[in-house]
Amino acid sequence: MSKLLSAVNEVAADASAVVTEMPFGEVVLKSILAYASIFLVTGVIILSIYILNKVTSKKK
Amino acid sequence: MDILFDSLGALVSSFQLLSIGQVVMWCIGGILIYLAIAKEMEPTLLLPMGFGTILVNIPAVDAITEHGALTTLFNAGIANELFPLLLFIGIGAMIDFGPLLSNPKLLLFGAAAQFGIFFTLALANGLFGFAVNDAASIGVIAAADGPTAIFVANTLQSKYSGAIIVAAYSYMALVPKIQPPVIKFLTTKKERLIRMPYEPADVTKTTRILFPIVITMIAALVAPLSASLVFFLMFGNLIRECGVLDSLSETAQKVLANLVTILLGISVALQMQAAQFLKLETLLILGLGLMGFIFDTFGGVMFAKLLNLFSKKKINPMIGASGISAFPMSARVVHKMGLKEDSQNFLLMHSIGVNVSGQIASVIAGGLILTFFG
Numbered sequence: 001m002s003k004l005l006s007a008v009n010e011v012a013a014d015a016s017a018v019v020t021e022m023p024f025g026e027v028v029l030k031s032i033l034a035y036a037s038i039f040l041v042t043g044v045i046i047l048s049i050y051i052l053n054k055v056t057s058k059k060k
Numbered sequence: 061m062d063i064l065f066d067s068l069g070a071l072v073s074s075f076q077l078l079s080i081g082q083v084v085m086w087c088i089g090g091i092l093i094y095l096a097i098a099k100e101m102e103p104t105l106l107l108p109m110g111f112g113t114i115l116v117n118i119p120a121v122d123a124i125t126e127h128g129a130l131t132t133l134f135n136a137g138i139a140n141e142l143f144p145l146l147l148f149i150g151i152g153a154m155i156d157f158g159p160l161l162s163n164p165k166l167l168l169f170g171a172a173a174q175f176g177i178f179f180t181l182a183l184a185n186g187l188f189g190f191a192v193n194d195a196a197s198i199g200v201i202a203a204a205d206g207p208t209a210i211f212v213a214n215t216l217q218s219k220y221s222g223a224i225i226v227a228a229y230s231y232m233a234l235v236p237k238i239q240p241p242v243i244k245f246l247t248t249k250k251e252r253l254i255r256m257p258y259e260p261a262d263v264t265k266t267t268r269i270l271f272p273i274v275i276t277m278i279a280a281l282v283a284p285l286s287a288s289l290v291f292f293l294m295f296g297n298l299i300r301e302c303g304v305l306d307s308l309s310e311t312a313q314k315v316l317a318n319l320v321t322i323l324l325g326i327s328v329a330l331q332m333q334a335a336q337f338l339k340l341e342t343l344l345i346l347g348l349g350l351m352g353f354i355f356d357t358f359g360g361v362m363f364a365k366l367l368n369l370f371s372k373k374k375i376n377p378m379i380g381a382s383g384i385s386a387f388p389m390s391a392r393v394v395h396k397m398g399l400k401e402d403s404q405n406f407l408l409m410h411s412i413g414v415n416v417s418g419q420i421a422s423v424i425a426g427g428l429i430l431t432f433f434g
Contacts, residue, residue, distance in 0.1 A: 018217045019433060020191040027185050027192060031178035034428040041282050041424050042171040042417075048274050049164040049267070056266040 077119035081334030089113030089332070092226075101233035104321045105206065105328075109226065112329020124330060133327035141214050143324045144207030145292040150317025151207070151419075152296025153309045155387070157271060159413035162261040166410070168363070170417030173383025174425040175359025176202035180352035181429075188344055194218045196433040198345055201228045202352025203422040204235070204385040210328070211289060212426050216434060222331025223342040227349035235386045238350070239393050242357040243381050251365070252401045254376040258409045268301040279424055285434060286427015293423055356384045360414075382411040385422035391415035 022030075092110030096103035116124050123130040137143035160166055181199030184190040190198060197218035200209050209228040213221045231238065244252075272294035280287035300309045331337070360380030368374050378397055382390045391411040398407035 018193045020193050022185075022192045022433075024182075024186045027195070028182050030432040031182050034425070034432045035175065035178045037282075037428050038171045038174055038421055038425055039168065041279065041428075042167045042421060044278055044282070045275060045420070046164040046167050048278060049161060049167075049271065052267045052270055052274065053161070053164075053261070053263065056264040056270075057262065 073120070079119075079334060081338045082117040082119065084338060085117040085332060085334045086114050088337075089117070095230075095233075102229045104318070105229045105325050106233075108322060108325025109229075109329050109332065112326045113332040116329055116333050124333070130327060130330045133323060134330045136327075137320075137323055138210065138214060138327050138330075141211045141288070143320050143327070144210040145288055147207050147317060147320045147324065148289065148292040149296035149299075150312045150314075150320065152272070152293040152298075153300045153312035154317070155297060155300075155416055155419060157268070157297065157416055158263055159260070159409050160416050161263040161267055161271060163410075163413055166413040167417040167420065168367075169360055169380045169383040169414040170385075170419070170421035171383070171424075172363030172380060173356050173360030173414075173418055174203065174421050176352040176354065176356030176384075177425050177429070179355045179359075180348050181433075183351065184344075184348050188348070190341075190344075192433055194220055196429050197221070197224055198348050199352065200224070200426055200429055201231065201345075201349035202356050203425055204228070204232050204353065204356065204390075205419070205422040205426070206232065208289060208385075208422055208426040210324075212429055215285075215430055219336070220341060220345055222328070222333075222337050223345040224349075225328050225331070227346050231349055231353050232386045232389070235353070235384065235389045236393050238353050239357050239381050239384070239390065240397060242354050243361060243378050243394070243397060246358060246361045247365075247377050249401070251368075251377050252397065253405065254374045255402070255405050256376050256379070256407060256410050258406070260409070265301070265303065269298065272298040272301070275420065279427065283424060283427035283431050285430035286424055289423045289426055293419070353384065357381045360384065376405075376407060376410075379407055379410045379414050382414040383418040383421065385415075385418040387415050387419055388412065390418070 089110045092106045092113060095101040096106035096110060115121060116130065122128050125131065177199045180202050181195050184195035184198045185192055193216040197213040197216050197220065200212040201224055203209060206228050209224055213224045218224065276290050276294045279290040296312050299305045299312060360383040361377045364375050364377035364380035368377065376398065378394045382394045384390045391408065394411040395408040398405045
């Protein structure tokens, strides 16, 4: 349990450190990846909505 | 005699400390108040911000000391991102996701219209040399979502929060001025005349109730740093849709939203002190924010045009522009433009569906910004 807690604290500490410098190439790449990720996430949400609509309308 | 001079000295001491920058900020505060009242541009935010700007630029006021009222409010609600999250409860309670649920593909336009965020981020960092955390925060102006902009800027500890928030809310109010010329530039007359009949699919109450829960789980699993934003937005929507909490829903939409907006507006003003705000970077940020909105519109419209290359059922590309999260202004802009081209072309339900999808997409974008650049 204590190992788990210290691992969580380590991640939280890393998360609280803000990145200020990054090579421009990395910035561009991450921007493209992040933008593409929005489509990925919305794709999953669209699928979920279709499934929800199908399941709930079947129950009628 | 000494007592008299000392007393007079105490009365004028603030005038001696007054700087030209602070006087300029008074004028800026006055402009924000004018825009709020005379032009009705986002008055709920710009009025308290404008008045707060005047206050925080008066020398030696106690409100901005370590334990002053504005500092306390700022620490209580902005520094820990609480106020924007509480505001999201109200916003979620106001939104009807019905048009989106009956045509879920509209979410793709919301995603496409977040292009401006990432374009602006790269521009701010690559061309203007802003640090990555500041560039990312500036990019989020283009999310056209005040709470998300505040949340991301504070989480990334951007030193330009004040300018970012002013830009975000000002441009949201200027959407009816910004978007139409961009849309017209990117589309042909023939494209603007495309009609889209509205054929709503039935959306069950169960779907409406499960939707906010499912979305929260998906978004939080994929981008855990967006979990708070998504949760509070969807919680507001859930209390609206569940049907058993009408009084809470009404409270969230009116009392809570108004109360938090009042506190948010005046506490954000703490960032509007002359020393922090009056920099060349502020002008750059305002310019970059505008670029963000323009390229959001570009992303949404071009995505719709791209889909038209492959789709038998043509989409009016103007609806792509509604994917910007400025709800409901962006939807109304597109609807009005459609009616102007063809008085029988009613695009409102499509553009509303895209507009609410933009709200979801902007929150996800904010979370992904924190994930990739935090």
